[in-house]
Amino acid sequence: xxxxxxxxxxxxxxxxxxxxxxxxxxxxxxNYWIAWVRQMPGKGLEWMGIIYPGDSDTRYSPSFQxxxxxxxxxxxxxxxxxxxxxxxxxxxxxxxxxxxxxxxTSPDYWGQGTLVTVSS
Amino acid sequence: xxxxxxxxxxxxxxxxxxxxxxxxxxxxxxxxxxxxxxxGQAPVLILYKDTERPSGIPERFSGSNSGTTVTLTISxxxxxxxxxxxxxxxxDNMGVFGGGTKLTVL
Numbered sequence: 001x002x003x004x005x006x007x008x009x010x011x012x013x014x015x016x017x018x019x020x021x022x023x024x025x026x027x028x029x030x031n032y033w034i035a036w037v038r039q040m041p042g043k044g045l046e047w048m049g050i051i052y053p054g055d056s057d058t059r060y061s062p063s064f065q066x067x068x069x070x071x072x073x074x075x076x077x078x079x080x081x082x083x084x085x086x087x088x089x090x091x092x093x094x095x096x097x098x099x100x101x102x103x104x105t106s107p108d109y110w111g112q113g114t115l116v117t118v119s120s
Numbered sequence: 121x122x123x124x125x126x127x128x129x130x131x132x133x134x135x136x137x138x139x140x141x142x143x144x145x146x147x148x149x150x151x152x153x154x155x156x157x158x159x160g161q162a163p164v165l166i167l168y169k170d171t172e173r174p175s176g177i178p179e180r181f182s183g184s185n186s187g188t189t190v191t192l193t194i195s196x197x198x199x200x201x202x203x204x205x206x207x208x209x210x211x212d213n214m215g216v217f218g219g220g221t222k223l224t225v226l
Contacts, residue, residue, distance in 0.1 A: 047215035
């Protein structure tokens with residue numbers, strides 16, 4: 001069974017750093033793109049970027065380029081989303097997702113989401 | 121960059137047909153997907169390649185494409201179908217979501 005299990009909720013202060021994770025199981029993690037999607041409170045889904053764990057090829061939405069870093073560790077089947085300096089506006093639920101097929105990049109299977117709260 | 125436009129809300133009575141549109145130049149060139157999201161849950165894929173249903177998705181969910189507009193149709197909408205619906209497409213490995221449509225069934 002394909003599973004994406006995300007790390008737990010985080011409460012941080014503005015200016016702090018953070019790295020959240022998404023562990024894949026039940027499939028060959030190396031061969032499937034992983035996407036990250038943001039959902040701010042009461043708002044819609046926003047595509048942030050994707051990474052191919054096999055070679056760490058990474059693409060970012062222009063809206064998120066330079067704001068976050070997406071990475072992956074093949075040895076632990078885990079993808080990461082990180083911030084070096086959080087802002088209150090980063091408060092959101094963040095989802096990871098992978099496609100149904102290795103040749104695709106669409107977010108077909110989703111993790112449960114990680115709530116990030118940034119507040120002083 | 122591409123944009124996908126959806127109505128913010130659609131309302132139908134139980135048993136009626138609900139139609140949710142998604143418009144943009146991108147869907148004239150690339151296939152669209154539709155996701156259903158219930159409150160507090162992760163999105164679930166309900167249509168891919170404009171019209172195809174993954175296994176386990178009821179037949180009352182169907183899709184169509186007419187150029188720059190794709191449409192999600194829910195025939196005989198049920199109260200359980202009340203949720204947010206998002207279209208999605210991608211070009212050059214860059215994904216785009218529509219703004220989402222809140223479907224009310226009452």
